[in-house]
Amino acid sequence: MNLAAVVRRNIEAVVIGASAGGIQALSEILPALAPDATVAVFVVIHLPRDRPSLLVEVFSRRCALRVREAEDKEPVMAGTVYFAPANYHLLLEEGPHLALSADDLVHHARPAIDVLFESAAEVYRERLLGIILTGANEDGADGLAAVHDAGGMTVVQEPQSAYSSLMVLSALARRSPDLVLPLGGIAELLRSLN
Amino acid sequence: MDAEIDPSSAAAARRFDIEFQLLIDAIYHLYHYDFRNYAQASLRRRLKTAVGRFHCETVSQLQDRLMREPQVFPALLDHLTVQVSEMFRDPSYYRSLREHVVPLLRTYPSLKVWVAGCSAGEEAYSLAILLREEGLLPRTLIYATDINPHTLQRAEAGIYPIDRIAGFTLNHRDSGATSSLSDYYTAAYGWAIFDKALKDHIVFSDHSLATDSVFAEVQMVSCRNVLIYFNQDLQDRALGLFRDSLCRNGFLGIGSKESLRFSSQADAFEILVRADRIYRKIAAI
Numbered sequence: 001m002n003l004a005a006v007v008r009r010n011i012e013a014v015v016i017g018a019s020a021g022g023i024q025a026l027s028e029i030l031p032a033l034a035p036d037a038t039v040a041v042f043v044v045i046h047l048p049r050d051r052p053s054l055l056v057e058v059f060s061r062r063c064a065l066r067v068r069e070a071e072d073k074e075p076v077m078a079g080t081v082y083f084a085p086a087n088y089h090l091l092l093e094e095g096p097h098l099a100l101s102a103d104d105l106v107h108h109a110r111p112a113i114d115v116l117f118e119s120a121a122e123v124y125r126e127r128l129l130g131i132i133l134t135g136a137n138e139d140g141a142d143g144l145a146a147v148h149d150a151g152g153m154t155v156v157q158e159p160q161s162a163y164s165s166l167m168v169l170s171a172l173a174r175r176s177p178d179l180v181l182p183l184g185g186i187a188e189l190l191r192s193l194n
Numbered sequence: 195m196d197a198e199i200d201p202s203s204a205a206a207a208r209r210f211d212i213e214f215q216l217l218i219d220a221i222y223h224l225y226h227y228d229f230r231n232y233a234q235a236s237l238r239r240r241l242k243t244a245v246g247r248f249h250c251e252t253v254s255q256l257q258d259r260l261m262r263e264p265q266v267f268p269a270l271l272d273h274l275t276v277q278v279s280e281m282f283r284d285p286s287y288y289r290s291l292r293e294h295v296v297p298l299l300r301t302y303p304s305l306k307v308w309v310a311g312c313s314a315g316e317e318a319y320s321l322a323i324l325l326r327e328e329g330l331l332p333r334t335l336i337y338a339t340d341i342n343p344h345t346l347q348r349a350e351a352g353i354y355p356i357d358r359i360a361g362f363t364l365n366h367r368d369s370g371a372t373s374s375l376s377d378y379y380t381a382a383y384g385w386a387i388f389d390k391a392l393k394d395h396i397v398f399s400d401h402s403l404a405t406d407s408v409f410a411e412v413q414m415v416s417c418r419n420v421l422i423y424f425n426q427d428l429q430d431r432a433l434g435l436f437r438d439s440l441c442r443n444g445f446l447g448i449g450s451k452e453s454l455r456f457s458s459q460a461d462a463f464e465i466l467v468r469a470d471r472i473y474r475k476i477a478a479i
Contacts, residue, residue: 071451071453071455072421072422072451072452072453073426073429073453073455073456074456085451088422088451089236091235091236091239092235093233093234093235094234099233099235099236099422100422100451100452101233101235101236101422101423102277102279102419102422102449103236103239103240103277104278115239118239119235119238119239122207122235122238125204125207149203150203150207151203151204
């Protein structure tokens with residue numbers, strides 16, 4: 001699949017999962033989103049659970065799109081980047097709207113990438129793009145498989161370019177993704193989204 | 195190669211939707227627990243993991259067991275509802291209670307506090323300890339309610355694995371504690387059992403925010419990380435119960451990422467401490 005094929009697909013939402021090295025990786029790809037993009041982007045990054053996340057402040061300055069921390073029951077707005085809050089799982093509900101849960105840790109993580117990806121796959125199905133980035137955890141492999149199985153598009157960061165490759169290798173072992181790209185390629189892909 | 199939409203996956207998703215609805219209906223009709231207005235995404239996730247845990251291949255098989263084997267429902271109820279919380283979860287919530295709510299609670303000759311959705315009791319014991327430290331416990335009755343009788347038994351026992359105590363102790367310290375958490379429990383054989391002196395002020399009771407009504411007038415409701423499991427209609431119902439239970443100017447505390455913003459009951463409350471989601475009931479006009 002090339003970029004032109006991606007643009008032809010009607011991607012409405014993007015889910016991104018990252019762990020160790022994730023903030024740096026996100027800094028290289030999220031600013032590529034066009035200021036007039038209408039996709040909604042949902043991000044889970046593993047962070048310490050006992051303190052509030054500063055991701056919104058960090059990425060508001062770098063992104064052209066609106067950046068928010070996800071709130072429970074909030075209707076999804078087009079052209080918005082949502083971060084999962086510390087110590088809550090982020091899920092998508094029909095509507096679509098956002099949902100949070102304080103359910104058990106998944107792969108020692110809350111928020112967990114699998115929880116976001118699996119629920120988003122049910123809501124957006126073939127209109128979803130799932131991206132797994134760097135991390136030292138197996139979270140995300142099941143989630144990306146769910147995105148694939150629902151007909152969504154899947155992208156995995158090239159393992160050699162990942163700060164920590166366990167997460168991308170786990171995802172690659174589970175399902176063969178549509179694209180394996182370095183961060184520059186993922187940025188190009190995000191730039192091409194409407 | 196362009197990924198095509200797999201028709202078998204779409205069919206499987208539709209089948210799961212139907213099985214999911216049927217199971218929720220079966221639980222309601224057979225056991226009178228109403229999950230029909232729970233938030234779907236997390237409940238669906240729990241149900242998917244339940245299928246494997248109960249050694250079934252499909253939700254329909256699980257439904258068959260649920261309807262014919264009496265021991266399955268209590269175990270499934272645990273799986274669908276049990277929440278692992280912490281004592282003094284989000285210490286700043288408890289600090290704000292001390293600072294902004296306790297001074298007003300002192301003005302009442304007797305106090306009733308409702309912990310709605312108390313799960314294994316962590317929040318109820320936290321509030322009891324806080325009120326004890328503030329000198330208010332002797333005149334306080336805490337109603338701790340939950341829909342799950344098995345969880346209520348655990349809450350009433352007040353016994354927690356000792357390896358959770360270190361986290362509870364840190365949270366308690368950060369909550370503005372004036373005593374040591376170890377003053378309130380006895381440790382033995384890998385467990386910590388909380389004091390009877392706390393339990394004497396807590397009534398554990400079966401109550402459903404989905405199907406039951408108001409049972410007492412209270413000065414404060416604490417209901418943290420429960421509303422996120424409800425859809426908007428059920429959330430509105432629960433908040434209506436809280437409004438009707440609270441005395442004039444009574445207090446409501448919810449989870450740090452919950453909000454009244456999207457609720458039809460939003461006008462019944464005003465914000466007291468925004469960061470810690472503490473509200474006050476607005477006097478009826």
